[in-house]
Amino acid sequence: MTGALGTVTRVDSRVCWVRCDDGALRKCSLRGRLFHSDSEARNPVAVGDRVELSAGEHEEEGRVEAVLPRRNKLSRPVAASAGRFEQVIVANVDCLAVVVAAAEPRLRPGLIDRYLIVAGRQRIEPVVVVNKIDLVDRAALAAALAVFHELGERLVYTSATRGDGLAELRQILAGKRTVFAGHSGVGKSALLSALVPGLDLETRRVSRKTDRGVHTTTRVTLFELEGGGALIDTPGVRALGLWRIEPEEVDAYFREITAAARQCRFRGCTHDHEPGCAVKAAVEAGAIDARRFASFRRIFVSLAEERRERGY
Numbered sequence: 035m036t037g038a039l040g041t042v043t044r045v046d047s048r049v050c051w052v053r054c055d056d057g058a059l060r061k062c063s064l065r066g067r068l069f070h071s072d073s074e075a076r077n078p079v080a081v082g083d084r085v086e087l088s089a090g091e092h093e094e095e096g097r098v099e100a101v102l103p104r105r106n107k108l109s110r111p112v113a114a115s116a117g118r119f120e121q122v123i124v125a126n127v128d129c130l131a132v133v134v135a136a137a138e139p140r141l142r143p144g145l146i147d148r149y150l151i152v153a154g155r156q157r158i159e160p161v162v163v164v165n166k167i168d169l170v171d172r173a174a175l176a177a178a179l180a181v182f183h184e185l186g187e188r189l190v191y192t193s194a195t196r197g198d199g200l201a202e203l204r205q206i207l208a209g210k211r212t213v214f215a216g217h218s219g220v221g222k223s224a225l226l227s228a229l230v231p232g233l234d235l236e237t238r239r240v241s242r243k244t245d246r247g248v249h250t251t252t253r254v255t256l257f258e259l260e261g262g263g264a265l266i267d268t269p270g271v272r273a274l275g276l277w278r279i280e281p282e283e284v285d286a287y288f289r290e291i292t293a294a295a296r297q298c299r300f301r302g303c304t305h306d307h308e309p310g311c312a313v314k315a316a317v318e319a320g321a322i323d324a325r326r327f328a329s330f331r332r333i334f335v336s337l338a339e340e341r342r343e344r345g346y
């Protein structure tokens with residue numbers, strides 16, 4: 035089977051599981067050289083990677099010889115590396131399900147803004163999944179998210195526990211490889227369990243006894259769907275995504291800001307202190323949502339700060 039191809043479904047520190055194109059699931063070691071590439075990534079393979087294998091001693095084993103080029107990826111900076119090194123969380127996905135909770139934990143539209151940047155930049159189709167709708171009043175929730183509807187984003191309202199919206203979500207995800215991302219506790223694992231028959235992921239409540247407060251989903255895992263496609267569960271990844279985005283790039287992913295910025299007096303206007311800023315004028319006139327603008331500024335400033343820390 036030398037030269038066999040497959041897809042990584044799970045990664046441990048020095049081994050990974052690969053679903054080979056012949057259908058077999060193989061536990062694979064990693065060729066040593068893969069750890070010494072000069073890339074900024076600290077992990078040579080990620081879930082979703084297409085890899086080339088050579089045979090191992092046993093039928094169900096192998097060794098990853100090479101990682102094929104990625105069509106997209108979600109990364110985060112490695113903690114304590116001051117933004118120097120990257121950890122690739124997942125590669126080669128079709129769809130990014132941005133999961134937020136309507137409550138518990140409280141709704142954070144700013145997280146949606148951030149993930150929409152990532153999706154736009156990596157050319158991944160986003161879908162915003164608003165879970166736990168059984169806990170809130172629907173009208174208030176719709177008002178809080180109205181801006182995303184106006185922007186033309188796709189939103190699905192779900193309750194993993196009660197079953198609302200699951201049929202719609204299943205339809206959207208059919209045949210696609212979708213990564214579920216969002217804060218810990220919003221219900222990503224519960225949604226996956228509800229969407230895939232027979233899949234029983236541990237959700238937080240179940241594991242509290244043993245987990246000593248550590249989040250349940252500790253590993254990125256890919257689950258294949260019967261009719262094609264796959265769902266990928268991720269742990270609550272806080273800083274996911276805005277890896278090496280230049281602050282000046284950000285307004286391109288806020289489409290209402292992009293549109294207004296064409297009228298700014300100065301090219302390269304950062305919509306902060308510059309006179310003749312059409313974006314700030316639009317915010318003051320109520321044509322641009324004030325929360326979205328504040329979110330844009332926050333992200334801009336934090337990326338500029340990161341770049342300064344990095345030193346280039």
Ligand SMILES: Nc1nc2c(ncn2[C@@H]2O[C@H](COP(=O)(O)OP(=O)(O)O)[C@@H](O)[C@H]2O)c(=O)[nH]1
Binds near residue numbers: 270
């Ligand atoms: N009320 C309510 N609780 C939910 C819903 N979905 C998940 N939960 C609960 O929220 C907690 C966190 O869920 P979990 O799937 O572990 O979140 P994850 O960290 O995003 O994977 C668990 O106690 C779930 O039972 C929902 O739609 N409604």
Ligand SMILES: [Mg+2]
Binds near residue numbers: 223237250268
């Ligand atoms: Mg989970």
Ligand SMILES: [Zn+2]
Binds near residue numbers: 295304306311313314
């Ligand atoms: Zn401006």
